[in-house]
Amino acid sequence: MSQNDLFTPIRLGALTLPNRIVMAPLTRNRALPGNVPGPMTVTYYRQRASAGLIITEASPVCDEGHGYPRTPGIHSAEQVAGWRAVTDAVHAEGGRIFLQLWHVGRISHPSLQPNGAAPVAPSALKPAGQVWTGSGLQDYVTPRALARDELPGVIAAYRQAALNAKAAGFDGVEVHGANGYLLDQFLRSSTNQRDDDYGGPIGNRARLLLEVMDTVIEVFGADRVGIRLSPENRFNDISDANPQATFGYVVDRISPLGLAYLHVLEGDMTGQSAPGFDYAALRRAFAGPYMANCGYDRGRAMAAVAGGQADLIAFGRAFISNPDLPARLAADAPLNEADTKTFYAGEEKGYIDYPALGG
Numbered sequence: 001m002s003q004n005d006l007f008t009p010i011r012l013g014a015l016t017l018p019n020r021i022v023m024a025p026l027t028r029n030r031a032l033p034g035n036v037p038g039p040m041t042v043t044y045y046r047q048r049a050s051a052g053l054i055i056t057e058a059s060p061v062c063d064e065g066h067g068y069p070r071t072p073g074i075h076s077a078e079q080v081a082g083w084r085a086v087t088d089a090v091h092a093e094g095g096r097i098f099l100q101l102w103h104v105g106r107i108s109h110p111s112l113q114p115n116g117a118a119p120v121a122p123s124a125l126k127p128a129g130q131v132w133t134g135s136g137l138q139d140y141v142t143p144r145a146l147a148r149d150e151l152p153g154v155i156a157a158y159r160q161a162a163l164n165a166k167a168a169g170f171d172g173v174e175v176h177g178a179n180g181y182l183l184d185q186f187l188r189s190s191t192n193q194r195d196d197d198y199g200g201p202i203g204n205r206a207r208l209l210l211e212v213m214d215t216v217i218e219v220f221g222a223d224r225v226g227i228r229l230s231p232e233n234r235f236n237d238i239s240d241a242n243p244q245a246t247f248g249y250v251v252d253r254i255s256p257l258g259l260a261y262l263h264v265l266e267g268d269m270t271g272q273s274a275p276g277f278d279y280a281a282l283r284r285a286f287a288g289p290y291m292a293n294c295g296y297d298r299g300r301a302m303a304a305v306a307g308g309q310a311d312l313i314a315f316g317r318a319f320i321s322n323p324d325l326p327a328r329l330a331a332d333a334p335l336n337e338a339d340t341k342t343f344y345a346g347e348e349k350g351y352i353d354y355p356a357l358g359g
């Protein structure tokens, strides 16, 4: 058995995974009122328990962290109970599941915020584009810059959310540091124009992310905490003046922590960036397991793991439409087509009705 094989076990922090095929975090907008994961969500994750690891859809850590309709949170007792049913079901099938901790920052709208307030952000910079509010698309608004003395409250929300995730039975958590949401808004230069010790040089811009990592590690232990980064992704109107230096700094700082893994979205969901980022340098700088994501198919995934460019591959789209993806990839069996119309809306259809092989 080769060490570098997509279909072989790997040690990931405190866990041993039976394969290196990870279910990527996927927003599906099926939560019940109160942003509670319900019985359909239990079925959805149970069906996908053969993944080496499931990373849940992004789950807001507090009310202000929401920016999309029907996304399941991790900040109320009802949400914890809903997630407990999910983790119990996945564990009963022999699976492993991390929760992704999320705060959208400015990628929200007053209609999705407590008391109709403006969303919060490092700086009062309005994102280009529109937000899906549940009553149609609306322009983003100018967010309110978080005051310096509000930042301990943001960190405390992550801490409480990690405690809640533990109470809900998750095997660990992934801190969402990617895709233009709050922690990424602090990190990247286009969205952070603060003049305090959380803005300016990268040592300051990375401070909130690193403090969040520390508090989450205190709750779970570093070997049950992962992080997701997206150095080139311009999704949500974000960019950085020097991504190699920015993300090199972050990885140098997190490498000694003993994290379960580093998860990197290797590309740009909007297709705007000229490719040029050196992901291999990031991988070399990180001492632990490296998880790659962004449009990998079976061949590229097998080659990346065999060639040592990645230790694990996270699949998004293919896991939506193939609940038994590891078995299909192992057998080189055909994949079900994904129905894009039901990615972000709907109920059972396109969520829990994709057949398994022979099903």
Ligand code: PHB
Pocket: 027, 058, 068, 178, 179
């Ligand atoms: C989305 O809902 O489109 C979405 C959510 C979280 C991400 C990326 C995309 O990290």
